[in-house]
Amino acid sequence: MSRQSLAKAHQKIQELAWEPQYHEPYMKYGTDYTFRKAAKKDPLKQVLRSYFPMEEEKDHRVYGAQDGAIRGNMFRQVQERWLEWQKLFLSIIPLPEISAARSMPMLFHAVPNPELHNGQAIQMIDEVRHSTIQQNLKRLYMNNYIDPAGFNNSLRNFQTDYCGTIGRQFAEGFITGDAITAASIYLTIVAETAFTNTLFVAMPAEAAANGDYLLPTVFHSVQSDESRHISNGYATLLMALSDEDNRQLLERDLRYAWWNNHRVVDAAIGTFIEYGTKDRRKDRESYAEMWRRWIYDDYYRSYLLPLEKYGLVIPHDLVEESWKQIWEKGYVHEVAQFFATGWLANYWRIDGMTDEDFEWFEYKYPGWYDKYGKWWENYNRLALPNGHNAIVAEDVDYVYPHRCWTCMVPCLVREDMVMQEVDGQWRTYCHEVCRWTDAEAFRPTYQGRETPNMGRLVGHREWETLYHGWNWADVVKDMGFVRDDGKTMTAQPHLNLDPKKMWTLDHMRRMPHLQSPNVLLNEMTDAEREAFKADYNRQGPAGRPAPKDA
Amino acid sequence: MTTTESNPSTPTERSVPKPVFTDAEAGAKEFPDSSPAARRYNYFNPAKRKQTHYEDVTVEVQPDPRHYLSQGWIYGFADGSRGYPLHWTKLKAWGVDEPEPPRGVGTGSMHVQNWPAHGWHEFRDPNEEWEQSLYRYNANVVRQLTQNVENARNAKAFDLWTPNWIRFVERNVGAWMHIEHILGLYVFAANERSGPTNMHNTAMAVNSTRKIRFAQDLALYNLTLTEEIDGFDGTAHLEAWNSDAEWQGARKVCEALTAVQDDWGEAIFAANVVFEPLIGELFRSNLVMQSAAGNGDFVTPTVMGAGEFDYAQRDLRWTIACFGPLNEDREFADHNKGLMQGWLSHWVPQALEAARTMQPMWSQADHKPPRFEDALDRAKNRFAGICRDLNLDTPEELKQ
Numbered sequence: 034m035s036r037q038s039l040a041k042a043h044q045k046i047q048e049l050a051w052e053p054q055y056h057e058p059y060m061k062y063g064t065d066y067t068f069r070k071a072a073k074k075d076p077l078k079q080v081l082r083s084y085f086p087m088e089e090e091k092d093h094r095v096y097g098a099q100d101g102a103i104r105g106n107m108f109r110q111v112q113e114r115w116l117e118w119q120k121l122f123l124s125i126i127p128l129p130e131i132s133a134a135r136s137m138p139m140l141f142h143a144v145p146n147p148e149l150h151n152g153q154a155i156q157m158i159d160e161v162r163h164s165t166i167q168q169n170l171k172r173l174y175m176n177n178y179i180d181p182a183g184f185n186n187s188l189r190n191f192q193t194d195y196c197g198t199i200g201r202q203f204a205e206g207f208i209t210g211d212a213i214t215a216a217s218i219y220l221t222i223v224a225e226t227a228f229t230n231t232l233f234v235a236m237p238a239e240a241a242a243n244g245d246y247l248l249p250t251v252f253h254s255v256q257s258d259e260s261r262h263i264s265n266g267y268a269t270l271l272m273a274l275s276d277e278d279n280r281q282l283l284e285r286d287l288r289y290a291w292w293n294n295h296r297v298v299d300a301a302i303g304t305f306i307e308y309g310t311k312d313r314r315k316d317r318e319s320y321a322e323m324w325r326r327w328i329y330d331d332y333y334r335s336y337l338l339p340l341e342k343y344g345l346v347i348p349h350d351l352v353e354e355s356w357k358q359i360w361e362k363g364y365v366h367e368v369a370q371f372f373a374t375g376w377l378a379n380y381w382r383i384d385g386m387t388d389e390d391f392e393w394f395e396y397k398y399p400g401w402y403d404k405y406g407k408w409w410e411n412y413n414r415l416a417l418p419n420g421h422n423a424i425v426a427e428d429v430d431y432v433y434p435h436r437c438w439t440c441m442v443p444c445l446v447r448e449d450m451v452m453q454e455v456d457g458q459w460r461t462y463c464h465e466v467c468r469w470t471d472a473e474a475f476r477p478t479y480q481g482r483e484t485p486n487m488g489r490l491v492g493h494r495e496w497e498t499l500y501h502g503w504n505w506a507d508v509v510k511d512m513g514f515v516r517d518d519g520k521t522m523t524a525q526p527h528l529n530l531d532p533k534k535m536w537t538l539d540h541m542r543r544m545p546h547l548q549s550p551n552v553l554l555n556e557m558t559d560a561e562r563e564a565f566k567a568d569y570n571r572q573g574p575a576g577r578p579a580p581k582d583a
Numbered sequence: 584m585t586t587t588e589s590n591p592s593t594p595t596e597r598s599v600p601k602p603v604f605t606d607a608e609a610g611a612k613e614f615p616d617s618s619p620a621a622r623r624y625n626y627f628n629p630a631k632r633k634q635t636h637y638e639d640v641t642v643e644v645q646p647d648p649r650h651y652l653s654q655g656w657i658y659g660f661a662d663g664s665r666g667y668p669l670h671w672t673k674l675k676a677w678g679v680d681e682p683e684p685p686r687g688v689g690t691g692s693m694h695v696q697n698w699p700a701h702g703w704h705e706f707r708d709p710n711e712e713w714e715q716s717l718y719r720y721n722a723n724v725v726r727q728l729t730q731n732v733e734n735a736r737n738a739k740a741f742d743l744w745t746p747n748w749i750r751f752v753e754r755n756v757g758a759w760m761h762i763e764h765i766l767g768l769y770v771f772a773a774n775e776r777s778g779p780t781n782m783h784n785t786a787m788a789v790n791s792t793r794k795i796r797f798a799q800d801l802a803l804y805n806l807t808l809t810e811e812i813d814g815f816d817g818t819a820h821l822e823a824w825n826s827d828a829e830w831q832g833a834r835k836v837c838e839a840l841t842a843v844q845d846d847w848g849e850a851i852f853a854a855n856v857v858f859e860p861l862i863g864e865l866f867r868s869n870l871v872m873q874s875a876a877g878n879g880d881f882v883t884p885t886v887m888g889a890g891e892f893d894y895a896q897r898d899l900r901w902t903i904a905c906f907g908p909l910n911e912d913r914e915f916a917d918h919n920k921g922l923m924q925g926w927l928s929h930w931v932p933q934a935l936e937a938a939r940t941m942q943p944m945w946s947q948a949d950h951k952p953p954r955f956e957d958a959l960d961r962a963k964n965r966f967a968g969i970c971r972d973l974n975l976d977t978p979e980e981l982k983q
Contacts, residue, residue, distance in 0.1 A: 041806070042803055042806065045802050045803060045805070045806045045817075046798075046799050046802045046803070048760075048802060048818070048820070048821060049760060049761060049764040049798055049799070049802055051761065051764065051765050051768075051769070053838055053841075054825070054834065054835075054838065055831075055834065055835040055838045055839070056835070056838040056839045056841065056842040057842060058769050058773065058838075058841035058842055059841065059842050059843060059844055059845065061773075061776075061777070061845060062776075063661075080799060080803070081721070081725065081792075081795060081796040081799050082725045082728075082729065082796075082799060082800070082803060085718055085721040085722040085724075085725050085796070086722045086725065086726060088714075088718045088722070089718040089719060089722035092714065092715060092718055092719075096715075106608060108607050108608035108609070109604060109605065109606055109607065109608050110602050110603060110604060110605055110607075111605060111607045112603070112605055112607070113605060113607050116607065127644050128644055128645070128646070131644055131645065131781060131784075131785075134775070134784075134788055135775065135776040135784060136776070137772065137776075138772055138773045138774070138775060138776045139776060141768065141769065141772065141773055142773070150768055154767070154768055154772050154791065154792075154795055157772055157775070157788055157791070158717070158788065158792050161713075161714060161717065161785060161788050161789070162714040162717070162718070164640075164644060165640040165641065165713040165714045165715075166714050168639065168640040168641075168644060169636075169639070169640050169713075172624070172639050172640070175622055175623075175624070176609065176622050177608060177609050178607060178608070178609060179606075179607045179608060179609060179610075179611050179612060179617070180614075180616065180617070181609070181616060181617075181621045181622045182615075182616035182621065185616075185621055185622065185623060185624060185625050186624075186625050186626050187624075187626075188624070188626050188643040188644065188646075188651070189626035189643070189650075189651045189694075192643075192646045192650065192651035192652045192653065193651050193652075193653050193692050193694070195654075198654045198657060201646075201657055202657065202658075205656060205657055205658040205666070206658060208658075208776065209656075209658035209659060209660055209665065209666075210658060210659075210660060210661070241600070242600035243600070244602065244603065244605065311603070312600045314598050314600070316598050317598075317600075441657075477661065485661055486661055487661060488658050488659060488660060488661065489658070489659040489660075489661065489663070490657065490658065490659075491655070491656060491657060491658065491659040491665055492654050492655040492656055492657040492658075492665075493653070493654040493655050493686055493687070494654065494657060496654060498687070498688055498689075499653060499654070499686060499687075499688075499689070499690055499691055499692065500689070500691060501688050501689045502689050503689065503691065507691075508691075511691045511692050511694075512653075512692060513694070516614075516615035516616040516621075517615055517616050517618070517620070517621055518615040521614075521615040521616075523616075530612050530614040530617075531614070532614050532615060535614070535615070549688070552688055
């Protein structure tokens with residue numbers, strides 16, 4: 034800034050606030066929330082005259098570090114186990130970022146406070162930055178990392194892959210349906226304020242421990258913008274709270290947003306941090322420890338709880354249940370095991386766990402080996418093609434799970450699975466809260482109240498449906514997850530790049546055909562379905578079949 | 584020393600991750616997909632022979648069910664629309680009437696065979712805007728402006744201004760900030776959720792950014808003048824904007840642009856093809872920048888000039904690239920041309936009427952700029968040239 038102080042400059046630009054005199058702007062995006070015009074202050078106090086040079090300076094640092102990494106041969110020290118998971122992460126994340134940019138105009142329409150629009154516009158620009166800077170980082174990995182497969186076709190892969198579809202909730206959820214539910218509660222109040230801590234702070238730290246200091250360089254630069262976005266959400270939330278009629282919707286949306294973020298972000302980032310790392314120092318934090326610090330203490334206790342006095346109904350039960358899922362029910366371990374089971378339907382290579390990994394898991398999560406150790410030993414045993422099938426088609430005491438219709442992560446904590454006939458279709462849900470989300474929250478009425486602007490859960494939400502009855506070789510080929518020799522698969526259940534050790538479409542050809550659990554569920558009689566559910570709820574942990582003697 | 588005390592002669596090792604030589608750099612091994620040819624994004628066709636950095640960071644980030652989005656959009660609006668509906672403008676690009684692939688049980692992905700499936704995906708922003716270009720450009724502008732204004736302040740340049748020019752700047756240059764702000768926030772940003780591809784929406788977001796910056800440039804310039812010139816009324820722009828007759832026409836059209844019903848194409852077209860040349864450039868170039876020097880002001884044109892460059896070199900450039908090809912679309916050229924001609928017929932008379940209400944401003948300064956009619960003719964000629972660039976007929980209404 035020049036001579037003018039930031040506060041003075043910010044005060045001056047408030048004179049730009051517009052009160053329509055001849056035409057009211059077209060209101061494209063609806064909300065069931067009501068807002069009274071309130072004199073809430075723009076929390077960002079950002080003026081573009083200082084903003085642009087600041088961001089340019091941040092860019093200089095990021096791109097300087099990237100040049101340095103290449104000149105310094107960073108990739109000679111990068112752990113492949115880690116970078117393979119970035120093929121998934123960096124194919125997903127540019128879309129949520131750009132979707133966050135797209136969600137800001139929804140707030141212009143819904144929140145009648147011109148002063149807040151200034152902060153929302155700056156967030157829009159920030160998000161364009163984040164999306165393109167991340168897409169550029171992926172490009173750098175593609176150019177300089179040993180195995181570009183999976184990076185080079187990432188956006189096609191991401192749009193085809195079931196993991197990508199799970200990740201898309203963290204994008205479409207920002208821009209569709211009720212404007213406040215989507216762009217304020219789901220995006221800024223929960224996703225950005227709570228879960229970007231694990232995404233953009235905890236995960237980059239793990240990257241650095243695995244020899245990759247570019248992910249921290251880019252994502253810490255991104256995270257330094259997030260604090261502004263958090264302020265945006267907070268100001269809107271306070272405005273919403275000032276109207277008594279909004280409380281029921283706020284309670285609904287906080288429950289949905291919290292639970293969905295937990296299901297999606299903890300599944301993905303938990304897996305990256307716990308199963309994508311080679312850093313097994315006993316004193317490095319586990320994902321559970323990070324979660325306790327970043328999300329439970331920093332978000333829940335420090336941010337959310339104080340809002341209770343303003344009348345916000347906090348989903349205490351869901352916060353505790355999320356913790357229970359991570360700490361007692363092994364949610365992250367179950368997800369990682371499922372990703373590895375389905376390695377053949379993905380586009381990155383998944384390294385097996387070693388004795389050193391086992392020891393660390395047992396230290397951090399006592400009892401881990403008894404639950405998951407044997408399965409990972411089987412994974413290693415079946416990693417190289419040697420006349421057997423991929424692990425998903427071998428008998429390793431693992432029942433292929435049904436998918437949750439709402440969050441689309443499979444129903445991995447088997448005892449929690451519920452099902453219901455909704456919109457003429459039997460659906461399985463990973464937890465009662467996901468059932469509630471689909472069957473009750475995303476509906477035109479909620480607890481007797483009209484909610485005409487609420488969105489809908491749509492689409493072909495079970496990936497397996499599209500490939501019901503297909504041969505696995507055709508599935509992989511159809512998705513395009515094949516390398517440039519036309520037969521070697523992009524995905525592998527190991528890190529060995531010797532072509533003789535890599536799985537090909539020929540290996541897939543002899544596998545049993547893929548079956549859609551949901552199609553099969555809907556073909557059952559009522560009695561069969563009840564028996565199926567009773568059996569399913571007795572399965573696990575680690576996907577084990579229900580005990581026969583119970 | 585007890586056994587619980589550490590021995591200072593054997594310090595405990597700090598717990599840090601150990602560097603490991605992994606040899607995971609490109610070229611270390613040969614295997615399928617290890618060749619340099621595999622090191623490019625391969626899911627889209629570049630507009631030219633070689634794919635650009637801009638394309639790499641922009642194309643396909645916003646998915647499309649007609650491309651690779653095999654499970655479809657997973658959230659919908661209450662009315663059933665989902666994703667980025669192509670009917671959020673009446674404009675059409677080839678292929679849009681083809682139905683989405685009918686996916687279901689056992690259909691597979693049904694990926695597009697001939698990318699890009701429809702014509703909207705052919706658009707590329709000629710400014711190639713992404714975060715690096717966005718910040719470099721705007722940071723340069725604000726740095727240069729700050730230096731210009733600072734230099735003028737040090738040189739006591741504002742002392743040379745005549746009283747009438749001070750009144751002119753405080754009211755009229757000040758009033759213009761509102762137009763830039765409204766267009767930036769409530770036309771360009773408001774529509775950057777609505778476009779059919781990431782390239783369209785990013786171009787709108789970046790256009791919005793420049794507008795909002797320019798509005799703030801003017802506001803902060805106004806603040807400097809308030810501090811530097813005795814008697815400069817920093818709030819006079821509000822009165823002019825709210826009450827001066829010569830501003831109400833432009834305000835009315837500007838507000839009308841925010842009220843375009845559910846058509847991002849019309850809003851952006853009307854703003855950048857009609858409003859900007861007939862009102863924006865008329866005021867900025869043909870009035871303020873032509874008048875200032877004669878009234879002892881060499882600073883205001885540099886501030887205005889930055890906004891003028893934004894429009895002339897960047898905003899208009901992407902607009903031509905966006906709308907021009909639609910008039911030569913292999914399937915919907917006539918439809919689009921008819922639509923755009925209709926928009927011209929609707930918006931040009933409003934813009935000209937507003938321009939004429941601005942005429943008294945041409946007489947307010949001591950040193951007069953070229954005549955209003957000459958300025959308007961120049962603006963009309965400029966507008967007619969834009970119509971030609973878009974392969975549109977100059978509308979009859981321009982003769983008004």
